[in-house]
Amino acid sequence: MWDTFRAVFWAFLGIRSSQGYDEDRKKLKIHHVIIAGVVCALVFVVMLLMLVKFITAK
Amino acid sequence: MASATTHDHAHGHGHGHDHDHHGPGPWTRIFTTTNHKDIGSMYLWFSLLMFFVGGAMALLIRAELFQPGLQVVQPEVFNSLTTVHALVMIFGAVMPAFVGFANWLIPLQIGAADMAFPRMNNWSFWLMIPATILLMASFFVPGGAAASGWTLYPPLSTQGGIGVDMTIMAIHILGASSIMGSINIITTILNMRAPGMTLMRMPMFVWTWLITAYLIIAVMPVLAGCITMLLTDRHFGTSFFNAAGGGDPTMFMHIFWFFGHPEVYILILPAFGIMSQIIPAFARKPLFGYASMVYATASIAILSFIVWGHHMFTVGMPAAGQLFFMYATMLIAVPTGVKIFNWIATMWRGSISFETPMLFAIGFLCMFTLGGFSGLVLSIVPVDITLHNTYYVVAHFHYVLFPGAIWALMAGVYFWLPKWTGRMYNETLGKWHFWLSAISFNVTFFPQHFLGLAGMPRRIPDYALQFAEWNMISTIGAFALGFSQLLFVYNVFSCIRSGEKAKERQWDSADSLEWTHLPSPVPYHTFETPPDLRGTNAAH
Numbered sequence: 001m002w003d004t005f006r007a008v009f010w011a012f013l014g015i016r017s018s019q020g021y022d023e024d025r026k027k028l029k030i031h032h033v034i035i036a037g038v039v040c041a042l043v044f045v046v047m048l049l050m051l052v053k054f055i056t057a058k
Numbered sequence: 059m060a061s062a063t064t065h066d067h068a069h070g071h072g073h074g075h076d077h078d079h080h081g082p083g084p085w086t087r088i089f090t091t092t093n094h095k096d097i098g099s100m101y102l103w104f105s106l107l108m109f110f111v112g113g114a115m116a117l118l119i120r121a122e123l124f125q126p127g128l129q130v131v132q133p134e135v136f137n138s139l140t141t142v143h144a145l146v147m148i149f150g151a152v153m154p155a156f157v158g159f160a161n162w163l164i165p166l167q168i169g170a171a172d173m174a175f176p177r178m179n180n181w182s183f184w185l186m187i188p189a190t191i192l193l194m195a196s197f198f199v200p201g202g203a204a205a206s207g208w209t210l211y212p213p214l215s216t217q218g219g220i221g222v223d224m225t226i227m228a229i230h231i232l233g234a235s236s237i238m239g240s241i242n243i244i245t246t247i248l249n250m251r252a253p254g255m256t257l258m259r260m261p262m263f264v265w266t267w268l269i270t271a272y273l274i275i276a277v278m279p280v281l282a283g284c285i286t287m288l289l290t291d292r293h294f295g296t297s298f299f300n301a302a303g304g305g306d307p308t309m310f311m312h313i314f315w316f317f318g319h320p321e322v323y324i325l326i327l328p329a330f331g332i333m334s335q336i337i338p339a340f341a342r343k344p345l346f347g348y349a350s351m352v353y354a355t356a357s358i359a360i361l362s363f364i365v366w367g368h369h370m371f372t373v374g375m376p377a378a379g380q381l382f383f384m385y386a387t388m389l390i391a392v393p394t395g396v397k398i399f400n401w402i403a404t405m406w407r408g409s410i411s412f413e414t415p416m417l418f419a420i421g422f423l424c425m426f427t428l429g430g431f432s433g434l435v436l437s438i439v440p441v442d443i444t445l446h447n448t449y450y451v452v453a454h455f456h457y458v459l460f461p462g463a464i465w466a467l468m469a470g471v472y473f474w475l476p477k478w479t480g481r482m483y484n485e486t487l488g489k490w491h492f493w494l495s496a497i498s499f500n501v502t503f504f505p506q507h508f509l510g511l512a513g514m515p516r517r518i519p520d521y522a523l524q525f526a527e528w529n530m531i532s533t534i535g536a537f538a539l540g541f542s543q544l545l546f547v548y549n550v551f552s553c554i555r556s557g558e559k560a561k562e563r564q565w566d567s568a569d570s571l572e573w574t575h576l577p578s579p580v581p582y583h584t585f586e587t588p589p590d591l592r593g594t595n596a597a598h
Contacts, residue, residue, distance in 0.1 A: 014354030
């Protein structure tokens with residue numbers, strides 16, 4: 001599971017080393033990646049919201 | 059486009075037999091064809107026609123704006139022209155053109171015999187014709203065509219005449235066509251790849267279309283819902299967007315832009331795919347960071363769903379909302395930047411040659427980056443509040459969409475024309491087309507940044523005297539840009555009629571299956587037996 005989330009994290013940044021990519025190809029399953037992608041997108045939104053809350057707090 | 063020349067080529071490589079001489083006559087064939095190449099060509103011809111229809115509207119707009127005051131069209135017609143120009147270019151020119159490329163290339167690049175649902179493919183194409191007729195006929199009904207801008211914001215869109223209803227129906231039909239096209243594309247890619255063509259070996263064009271197709275399926279129903287609510291507000295007594303009835307016009311904007319922003323990526327991701335095929339071929343190096351490109355495309359697609367609010371910073375939104383959308387918008391520049399750097403890294407120390415497709419590709423890189431940067435400027439809330447609804451925004455999105463989407467399409471046509479038709483286009487004419495387009499595009503749209511910064515509002519047929527000079531220059535550029543595109547049409551026709559014979563692998567470093575496994579022109583039926591790619595290097 002950690003491998004899937006690590007791959008999705010790099011995907012959000014849009015970069016991946018060839019070594020990491022080779023490992024991804026061997027280990028990852030497409031539906032795991034999609035689920036991890038949706039979860040990470042939600043986490044990303046929550047993080048942005050927390051940042052906004054922190055900045056706008058009086 | 060190859061259809062005219064498919065009957066006299068040699069059958070190479072043991073791929074299929076040319077059955078088209080036994081088929082129906084040309085007219086019956088146009089209506090009944092289920093062949094992905096025929097349908098791809100029909101999409102491309104249709105989009106070329108619509109490109110000139112939308113372009114003619116753009117020239118009318120620019121002719122009116124040549125001088126202050128009203129000279130060419132009435133203000134109502136001007137508003138209709140801005141509205142329908144956008145709708146025609148988005149739904150009639152760019153999207154169908156990319157679907158045309160998808161039809162032609164996806165089966166060839168994954169080693170499939172055809173699309174997964176050939177009859178639905180035919181239906182998707184033919185649905186566009188009544189939709190276009192509705193859209194264009196709306197100019198001639200009482201009240202004229204929709205004049206609310208392509209965003210159809212109420213209350214403007216609840217006030218118009220029957221032309222608005224015709225536009226709504228046209229968008230519904232075009233949306234259904236796009237959804238069917240997308241279902242076809244996804245099913246084809248996921249189920250019909252040749253043995254050994256794993257997902258991570260697919261050409262980037264196929265990847266970008268896979269992701270785009272998911273975006274279309276996700277957001278087109280949102281648009282359909284949005285305009286259906288508009289329709290019921292107009293005719294059936296609902297008040298979704300009518301404040302007097304307890305509704306909220308702002309809600310329309312949120313729903314519309316939840317569709318509208320992913321739509322921007324629907325228009326540009328397949329262009330990224332075409333770039334990722336062309337740049338490595340002319341740099342004579344494999345694409346730098348293939349995996350990064352796939353990951354970045356997926357990332358852009360996900361992020362595209364959480365940035366819609368940046369289109370409506372001035373509408374009235376809590377500061378926290380503005381900040382959220384500002385940060386999210388700025389962050390989407392990261393994966394997009396990764397793509398730009400990957401293309402530059404692909405060219406780095408490559409053995410580059412500058413044939414027409416590569417010129418358009420490099421033009422794309424430079425101009426799209428410029429448009430991206432003005433997008434970053436607009437993502438900053440206080441700046442956007444000043445620049446919103448000015449010509450700066452018009453300049454920004456034309457920098458992204460003309461050299462972005464349209465030049466990618468031009469590059470793609472020049473790149474694959476030898477494969478489709480078996481003949482070469484005229485290289486000198488192609489280069490003239492590029493340079494005239496590049497210069498006239500910048501003459502047209504760069505001054506619009508200045509106009510916007512000086513405060514000239516968009517979608518207005520008349521303007522204050524201080525904007526006169528740059529408007530005049532912009533109009534001169536627009537006419538040069540419009541007429542330069544005739545070179546493209548001439549080049550395509552003369553290529554099909556009398557171009558020199560193209561080689562099987564016209565571009566020696568192009569390595570997708572259509573170049574490595576198929577003759578030029580490609581036979582009418584290809585990959586009836588899928589190629590076995592297991593254990594080979596055939597790749598992206």
